Amino acid sequence: MIYFDNAATTRMKPPQVAEAVAAAINDFGGVGRGVHEASLDAGLTVFRCRRALATLFNAPDAKRVVFAANVTEALNVVISGLLHRGDHAITTAASHNSVLRPLFRKADEEQVDVSILSVSRDASIDYDEYERLFKPTTRLVVVTHASNLTGDVYDVARMARIAHEHGALICIDTAQTAGAVPLDMARDGLDIVAFTGHKSLYGPQGTGGLALAEGVDIPSFKEGGTGTHSYDRRQPDFYPEHLEAGTLNAHGIAGLLAGVSYLQDKGIDSLAAQVHELTERFEEGALGIEGIKVYGGHADIGRTGIVALNVGELDSGTVADALGHDYGICVRAGAHCAPLMHRALGTDTQGAVRFSFSSFNTPEEVDAGIRALREIARA
Numbered sequence: 001m002i003y004f005d006n007a008a009t010t011r012m013k014p015p016q017v018a019e020a021v022a023a024a025i026n027d028f029g030g031v032g033r034g035v036h037e038a039s040l041d042a043g044l045t046v047f048r049c050r051r052a053l054a055t056l057f058n059a060p061d062a063k064r065v066v067f068a069a070n071v072t073e074a075l076n077v078v079i080s081g082l083l084h085r086g087d088h089a090i091t092t093a094a095s096h097n098s099v100l101r102p103l104f105r106k107a108d109e110e111q112v113d114v115s116i117l118s119v120s121r122d123a124s125i126d127y128d129e130y131e132r133l134f135k136p137t138t139r140l141v142v143v144t145h146a147s148n149l150t151g152d153v154y155d156v157a158r159m160a161r162i163a164h165e166h167g168a169l170i171c172i173d174t175a176q177t178a179g180a181v182p183l184d185m186a187r188d189g190l191d192i193v194a195f196t197g198h199k200s201l202y203g204p205q206g207t208g209g210l211a212l213a214e215g216v217d218i219p220s221f222k223e224g225g226t227g228t229h230s231y232d233r234r235q236p237d238f239y240p241e242h243l244e245a246g247t248l249n250a251h252g253i254a255g256l257l258a259g260v261s262y263l264q265d266k267g268i269d270s271l272a273a274q275v276h277e278l279t280e281r282f283e284e285g286a287l288g289i290e291g292i293k294v295y296g297g298h299a300d301i302g303r304t305g306i307v308a309l310n311v312g313e314l315d316s317g318t319v320a321d322a323l324g325h326d327y328g329i330c331v332r333a334g335a336h337c338a339p340l341m342h343r344a345l346g347t348d349t350q351g352a353v354r355f356s357f358s359s360f361n362t363p364e365e366v367d368a369g370i371r372a373l374r375e376i377a378r379a
Helices: 015-027 037-057 071-082 097-110 127-132 156-165 250-266 268-287 316-327 339-345 363-378
Strands: 065-068 088-092 113-117 138-144 169-173 192-196 208-212 292-295 306-311 332-334 352-356
Touching (some): 015 250, 037 192, 037 208, 037 250, 065 071, 071 097, 071 138, 071 169, 071 192, 097 113, 097 138, 097 339, 127 156, 138 156, 156 169, 250 268, 268 363, 306 316, 316 352, 316 363
Parallel strands (some): 088 138, 138 169, 169 192
Antiparallel strands (some): 065 208, 192 208, 292 306, 306 352, 332 352
């Protein structure tokens, strides 16, 4: 099997990730649910992971890194908590359904005003057009850091600066960039970073969360046990407990800590350079095949390890099936939970075949993917 679906989830993990999860399953008690060794060990591991993520994102305080089941839940916490009737929100056509659907629900149920910044056929956005979308009622900007379809990285520092000039908060969906692109909340003025653990952070599925800047307060998304202040009528108002009701996924967080530690040891820039080399090698080879069309991937500030393409007029699902069945190559085809991006690129009917690379892929695998595409295009 050759796995080129890393934008969905990284299949190959550093071995210490699985080792950490196995050790946690055998050893951990509940976080904050006792003062015995099993509970304290779990709590210490969770704290260490908060601290590692705060360092990775240059977040202000490890206590303001809160965990969720995934980036989808994290984004729902933000959108549900911060937007209400009379508010205005801005997103882009590059957004994933994890942003779009919560926003559209707010529009449908609470008449929140939602503006969507268009994306050009080359996957770029117009920052002047973005600024023109702001209104006196703009409360929140929620944008993807990089398209999960084309890999284009957007200038979130510029977007944050404009948002702040208009009195709005900005939340960044880093599903495709956390661990793949350096993030600096303080430098770039990011109010909220929503992240997932199971992609370029090399953690297990079922992990993710938020990193919050100082002064950003989000109403509790759910209420329940925290292991502290049990006699309080409502959820504690201090972080991280304010947004963490119920028993945490300490087993998964142990694996996430191992993944983040691996990133810190190897260096994001070093791993990103490996992925970039593979991505460029693949795109160059694919563009040399007659009938191949590649979408986006050349934003002014970079790309992630994604190449989205089509083979002539073939349905993207047909190509993906052939790659999987005949060549053992795993890719993702279809709409990629990014309907507005497909409409912007003109691929809403055909879909697109997405190849996405990891530092665990090899040049030999990339060359095998190019050969397979060449044969499919000739058939």
